[in-house]
Amino acid sequence: MEQLVQEIKSKLENNEDFLLQxxxxxxTAIILLGFNTLVDFVKxxxxxxxxxESHLLQNRPPExxxxxxxxLIEGNVNKAISSIYEGKLIIHLADTxxxxxxxxVSTxxxxxxxxxxxxxVIQGALNAFTEGIDANIGIVRKLVNSEELIMASYSTGQNRKKKLSLLYLEGxxxxxxxxxxxxxxxxNIHQDISDLQGLAKMLGxxxxxxISKFNTTELPHHAVQYLKKGRVILFIDRLPFALILPSLLWDMFAIENDRNFPLPIMIAIRSIRIIGILITLITPGLYVALVSVNPEVLQIQLALSVAQSREGVPYPALxxxxxxxxxxxxxxxxxxRLPKSIGPTITMVGGIILGQAVVEAKLVSNxxxxxxxxxxxxxxxxxxxxxxxxxxxFKYVIVILASIYGLLGLVSGLVIIGAYLAGLDTYGKSYLYINVKGNESNGR
Amino acid sequence: MADKSLHVMLMYIISHLGLIFFMYPGNIISSTSQGHWLPILVGILIHFIFIFIYMKGLSYFPKKDIIRIYSEVGKGTAILFIVPVFLYFSMILLITVRAYSEIITIVFLSETPLWAIMLLMISISAYIASKGVEVIFRTGLLLAILFLPIIIFIFFTSFQNVDWRYAIPFDANFGFLTKRTYYEGFFAFSGGFLFLGFVQPYLSYKRKHVLWAAAFLIPFFIFSVYVPVLTFGQATSSTTFLPYVVAVDAININWLMFDRVTMFFLLSLISFIMLFLALVSWKAIRILSHYLPSIRPVKLLIALSAAVFFSCFLIPDWKDVEKLFWWNTFLRFYVLVAIPLSIFFFGLRMKGKDSNETV
Amino acid sequence: MKLFKPKSKASITISLLLAVIILSGCWDIRDINHRVLPVVVGISTTDDDLYKVFLKIPEPVEEMTKVKIVSGTGETISKAVDAISRNMESSVDLLHVKVIMIERKTAEEGVKDIIAGFMRSREVSSKALVTICDQDLNEFFSILSTKELHGTTMLDFFEKNAGWNAEIALTRVWEVYRSIHSYTRDVAIPLIAAGKTTTYEQIGSAVIKNGKMVEQISNDETLLFNAFKGESAHGQIEVLNHASVMIIGNNMHHHSELTEKQPFLQSRIKLKVVILETRGKTTSATIKKELSTLLTGRFAEMMAKLEESEADILGLGQFYRNKITRKELKNWRSEYYPNLKMDMQFEIDIQNEGYLRTT
Known part of the structure; x- marks a missing residue:
């Protein structure tokens, strides 16, 4: 048998699914080489x-x-082997x-x-990205449908190759x-990027x-809207979502699907999200501040009922x-962590039973x-x-500061978080920009 | 470079608002017993004249900050102007941190030790300053979105107890010019405007917009003094330490879940003060690192903050704060008057030279 | 274009966080359930010139709040409070005091220092209401403690959206403080006693001049005082010989004149009323006429009383601010006010007569 085939065989022999046919x-005598787990040999x-057959009918030379x-390759065992790993089929022409x-045709x-x-998604397109990078790119192409869409692909990693694609709209x-x-x-093409931490490292x-530098989305529609706004999409093979760069603060409040609603409703929905983020950040800290440092801010009736509900709680508010x-x-x-079928039980036990019991046991105030x-x-x-x-x-930062300085701590926590967010940027694009297209625009 | 007028405007408004509502009303009220509009107006006029001259002068030096402008003119001038400016900045840092910590303990954290509050203020401002000027301005934007509505809301509700007849008598005289407190009141005018000359290499802005921002501040200057006067009358408000704060304290809003709206007002202002401190420390560090390029700016910043923190302990009580305030008045006027005029003068001279050379 | 790039950002953050955690709990932070929050403070003077302070404290007991009354004596109010605090299981915080009750005897001696003390310390809100107790405070509070009370009763009595009505003068600490220093304004403070069937009873209002109680006006007169102040007289029932009406709105027009130290004030008060009840045969015209004469007479009576005591609770001096110089204004109460001639006219509008017709 030929030297090339021998060499490949000796390298891949240990794999049960390696097939030589x-x-x-x-x-012409040929030898087919490949993994039968990746290649559908029959088809x-x-x-x-x-x-x-079609070639023979036209009487064309085998070449x-x-x-x-x-x-066509000549010799080059290494290339052949890496191609086999990538799921390709090697057809070796015997005696050459x-x-x-x-x-x-892959399995x-x-x-x-x-x-x-x-x-x-409510009232929006329902398809989502999947693990296959080609399928994902295909979906995006279908949605953009324009010559502006540029795609660059990279094969990254040292030994295990991973495909990384970069999509953007020209202009x-x-x-x-x-x-x-x-x-x-x-x-950094040789770095391993099987997860987002790796990718972040690669991108410096x-x-x-x-706060993650990538804004992820599973929804092709959102991804394409982002593209149109001048953002860049990264796809990693085997990750079923698009990574959108740069990520901006405004993405916390705005979802592209909002635009499927009338404008006033869109504004209402977005303001609810803004209220949501403020409540998440502020209320735990506010509780600590009001209960332990600045109770004078509460109205008297409220102060009394808070004091009453905390009666018997043995430790400080923090x-x-x-x-x-x-x-x-x-x-x-x-x-x-739990399977979907047991999930609701946890909610029940955690939320209702524990919550109720913890209050009745006077461990915390209601x-x-x-x-x-x-x-x-x-x-x-x-x-x-x-x-x-x-x-x-972030809310823990505020809680801790509020436990020391009361409302002053709450406000300084907000200042710190504000400064932190303001300090983030992606290659000079500030996290606070509303969009990255064209001139740097102001706003939140 | 992108036009960052909005950022500059907001920063201008924020840093002045933080300074206006605390000491300024008290200073003006004790400087005259009637016709407070005259001292306020004189202050605003001086403010406008000098920022206009300052910006006009700066416009001759596009993309240069005042450190470079002075050092290009000559070493002597650099020392003559930069050293006082640096001293002034350190004094501002010291006084502001010390005074505002004291105010915080008086108003709402009576049990927290002073050093803890000073530490908080200094470390936050140092943190922001360490991130550089653009971050300071962006933080300003975020803080303005969060806190400016609260301040404006409370500013309007502070008219709740106003009796407009207290504004009478209107006739004023220039007697306030002989009062020490009047000059101390210039803290509110001269504290914030110098940054316009420092940010030029980083941000560009339109002069007109800064003037608009200054115009936006006029009602705040006027009513920070007049709200306490109209609520309590001159005779009563002159007995209070922070007249505007006391006036806000008298607001009664039944429907609000919270009792003391003053607190929210003060806290919003203090967040502005933190940003103002960050800006001032950044400016001071710019000067320092220009002359000590071998040391990393962040180390300078930590050293400066630590120095300010420990010097604060050298000021034992409020009387000494006031003394410092008074000493700083000379520097303040030097900075308020000499810097804009000299920049303007050098600008004109350079322009003259240029046109001579071309001719 | 960042100026600083601290490499060890993480380590700085961590050390800061650590410092913060170590700091927390360094000083005395007491949770709300370890604080005693009195709602009412009663102040009287004992024979040997000490303050005796009563605190009415709502105490959460199981599902409801009970009221506890404690008292202590001391040379100053804060000392007395301290004495109470020492003897209680949790420490006393005056942060939530809503009503300050001063014994009549003490009020007649003068409350200047008490009020100034409350204004000085920020603990008690300057929005707290001031009342005067017509009884001995010992007696008053011992009657209170026998009654089953809800935690905030005293407060609700004055709360505008709860138990307040237009015959109660609503005067806050800052207003009393203002009256002490103001040249042209005094205040009326409700006079309270324990009621026979109800918890409290308002006997009338005390007129405070320069921090001293000098005169007393009746409930009916307090209504006029409130109407003059523009506090909505809404919901007030006025009993005449033939009918009772409810005042639902008022507006005023004043014209002031000054001829050689002789002030003259022409006031026109327009009242909008609704008829509630009639007795015998009456017409709208008679109701109007009677109401007008009744009020005018009552007002004249009150004015005579006030002018005699030189207490300007209506703030009439405010109308002369543009006619009298500031120097002279100081003597408003002693020189001008007693000579004040007032022409008071009430115009009555009957807005509607309910479901029935009156001819």
């Missing part, structure tokens, strides 16, 4: 035979056929040094395009941002940033609220339960799960 194509061979099937890398490993799992996207992105990708973002907040975080985290409920509900109004988590983190 002899066959004839257009009267691929049928395709090959059909190809060969034409080889070129039509795929890429030549092989063909062919795009085979079905991807989900079909389904409705979004983590983002809900809309900021050139400086693109230049920065491309240079960072090319510089600080790893201690509390401990009380941190205790309950942690339990709430645990419930949230637990309901993510006003606090109301505040926590309000906080959690308000937190969920923020658009984008990543953003909601960041805001969840």
């Amino acid at each position: 002899r066959d004839y194509l257009a009267d 691929t061979r049928a395709v090959l035979q059909k190809h060969a 034409d056929l080889w070129n039509a099937i795929g890429e 040094d030549r092989s063909i890398i062919m795009e085979p 079905m490993l991807d989900r079909s395009i389904e409705t979004p799992a983590n983002e809900n 809309q996207a900021d050139t400086e941002l693109l230049k920065n992105l491309e240079s960072h990708i090319e510089k 973002f600080p790893s201690w940033s509390a 401990v009380e609220i941190i205790f309950m907040l942690v339990i709430l975080e645990l419930i949230l985290e637990a309901s993510v 006003l606090l339960i109301i505040i926590l409920a309000a906080t959690t509900i308000a937190n969920s109004t923020i658009a984008g799960f990543q953003n909601a988590v960041s805001i969840r983190l």
Whole structure:
């Protein structure tokens, strides 16, 4: 047997799914090499035979056929092997040094395009991105349908290759941002990017940033709207969402689907989200501040009822609220972990039974339960799960400051968070811009 | 470079608002017993004249800050103008931190030790300052969105207890010019405007917009003095330490869940003050790092903040704060008058030179 | 274009956070349930010139609030409060005091220092109401403690959206403070005693001049005082010989003149009333006429009383601010006010007569 085939075989022999098959194509002996978990051999061979027959009927030389099937290589074992890993089929022409890398019919490993799992849409397009990067790019192309759409692909990683695609609209996207992105990708092309932390590292973002630099969306419609606003989409193979760069503060309040409602309703919905973020940030801190440092701010009736509901609570307000907040975080985290069928039980146990019992046992005041409920509900109004988590983190800063300085701490917490948000940027594009297109515009 | 007039306007408004409502009304009220409009108007006029001259002068030096302008003119001038400016900034930092911490303990945190409040104010302003000028301005935008509505709302409700007849008698005289407190009141005018000369390399703005921002502040200057006078009368309000705060304290809003609206008003203003402190420290650091380029600015900033923090302990009580305030008045007028005029003068001279050379 | 790029941002943040955590709890922060929040403070003087302070404290007990009354004595009010605080399981906070009750005897001796003390410390809100107790405070509070009371009763008695009615003068600490210093304005303070069937009873209003109680006016006169102040007289029932009416709105017009130290004031008060009840045969015209003469007479009586005591609770001096110089205004109460001639005219509009017709 040929040296090339031998070499490949010796390297891949340990894999049970490696398949080496002899066959004839257009009267030439060939050897097919590939993984049968990635390549559907039966269908691929049928395709090959059909190809060969039509060629024979036209009386064309076999050389034409080889070129039509795929890429011809000579020797080059390494390339052949990496192609096999990528799911390609190697057709080795027997007794020669030549092989063909062919795009085979692959086995079905991807989900079909389904409705979004983590983002809900009311009155909007319902398809969502899936794991396959090509399918995702295809969906975007279909939606944009314009020559402006430019796509660049990179194969990244040292050993395990990962496909990374960059999509943008020519003329809309900021050139400086693109230049920065491309240079960072090319510089760090060998880094591993199987997760967003890896990607952030590749793109040179600080790893201690509390707010994700990527705005993720599962919804092609949203992604395309962002494209039209001059943002850039990154796709990573096997990640079923689009990463939108740069991420902006306004994304917490605005969802593209809002535009499917009449304008006043859109404004109302967005202001509710703004109220939501403020309530999430402020109320726990406000509770601590009012209960332990500045009770004079409460109206007397309210002060009395708060004092009454805290009667018998053995520890300071800070401990009380941190205790309950942690339990709430645990419930949230637990309901993510659990299978969908048990999830509601946790909600029931955590929310109703625990909440009720904790008040009756005088471990916390019942006003606090109301505040926590309000906080959690308000937190969920923020658009984008990543953003909601960041805001969840910020409220602790305010709670701690408020426990020391009361309302002054609350306000200084807001100042710090404001300054932190103002200090974020993506390659010079501030987090506070409303859009990145054209001239830098002001606003929140 | 993008036009950042909005940012500059907001910053201008924010830093002045923070300064107006505390000491200024008291100073004006004790400087004259009737016709308060005259001292206010004189102050506003001086303010307008000098910011106009200052900006006119700066417009001869596009994209240069005043440090570069002075050092290009000559070493002597640099020392003559930059050193007082730096001293002035450090004094502002010191006085503002100390005075406002004292006010905070008087008004709502009577049990919190002074040093803790000073530490909070200094560390927050240092944090913001460490992020650079653009972040300061963007934070200003966020804070304005969050807190400006509260301030304007409470500003309007503060007219609740007003008796307009207290504004009479109208006739005024220039007796206030002999009063020390009147000059101390210029703190509210001269504190904020110098930044216009520092941000030029980073942000561009239109002169007209800054003047609009200054015009926006006029009602606040007037009514910060007149609201307490109209609520309590001159005789009573002159006995109070922070007349406007006391006047706001008398507001009664039944439908609000909260009892003391003053608190929200003051806190909003204090958030503005923090930003103002950040801006001042940033300016001071710009000067320092221009002359000490070998040390990293962030280290200078930490050193400056620590120095301010520890010097605050050298001021034991309010009497000494007032003394410092008075000493600082000379520097204040030097900065208010000499800097704009000299910039304008150098601008004219340079323009003259240029046109001579071309001819 | 950032000026600073601190590499160790994370470590700075962490150390700051640590510092903050260590700091928390360094000083005395008491949760709301460990504070005693009195709603009413009663102040009287004992024979040996000490203050005796009564606190009415709502106490949360199970599902409802009970009221507790405690008292203590001391040379100053804060000392007396301290004495109480020492003997209670939680510390006393005067932050939520809504009503300050002063014994009549003390009020006649003067309340200047008490009021100034409340204005000085920010603990008690300057919005707290001031009342005078016509009884011995010991007696008053001991009667109160025998009654089953809800936590905020005394407050609700004065609350505009609860128990207030137009015969109660609503005067806050800052207004009393203003009257102490103002040249042209005094205040009326409700005179309260424990009621026989109801919890409280208003006996009339005390006229306070320069911090001293000098005169007393009746409830009916207080109504006129409130109407003059523009506090809506709404909901007030006025009993005549033939009918009772409710005043639903008033507006006033004043014209002031000054001829050689002789002030003359022409006032026209327009009242809008609704007829509630009639007795015997009456017509609208008679009701109008009678009401007008009744009110004019009552007003003249009150004015005579006030002028004699030189207490300007209506703030009439305010109308002469443009006619008398500030220097002279100081002597308004002693030189001008007693000579004031007033021409008072009431115009009555019967807005409607309810479901029945009156001819």
